[in-house]
Amino acid sequence: MRQGKVLYKEHLAGIITETDEGEYEFRYDDEYIKDHPDDFITFTMPVSDKLYADKRLFPFFEGLIPEGWLLDIASENWKINKNDRMGLLLACCQNCIGAVSVIPIKEEDGS
Numbered sequence: 001m002r003q004g005k006v007l008y009k010e011h012l013a014g015i016i017t018e019t020d021e022g023e024y025e026f027r028y029d030d031e032y033i034k035d036h037p038d039d040f041i042t043f044t045m046p047v048s049d050k051l052y053a054d055k056r057l058f059p060f061f062e063g064l065i066p067e068g069w070l071l072d073i074a075s076e077n078w079k080i081n082k083n084d085r086m087g088l089l090l091a092c093c094q095n096c097i098g099a100v101s102v103i104p105i106k107e108e109d110g111s
Contacts, residue, residue, distance in 0.1 A: 004102040018086040026052040057085045064093045
């Protein structure tokens with residue numbers, strides 16, 4: 001299982017997870033729901049306490065991953081297969097242009 005903290009304007013918005021079965025989940029953080037009920041990360045995922053789940057990486061997060069020559073550079077430098085979308089998201093999206101960033105959570109210590 002791989003996870004990342006999803007930050008919106010430097011606030012912890014939620015956690016994105018790739019399960020051991022290869023499915024994807026996103027859940028907003030309880031504090032974020034309380035403090036920022038109108039600050040959704042994307043129109044398709046309004047702030048809610050529900051679990052968003054899909055068999056494919058959510059289109060919004062796909063859109064954060066580099067494309068073209070930049071994807072080639074990222075894939076080669078980090079030795080990540082271009083089809084490993086969660087791996088690319090966690091490696092490349094810590095300092096995205098825009099309001100959303102994804103910070104990897106290390107499996108061994110949960111932070």
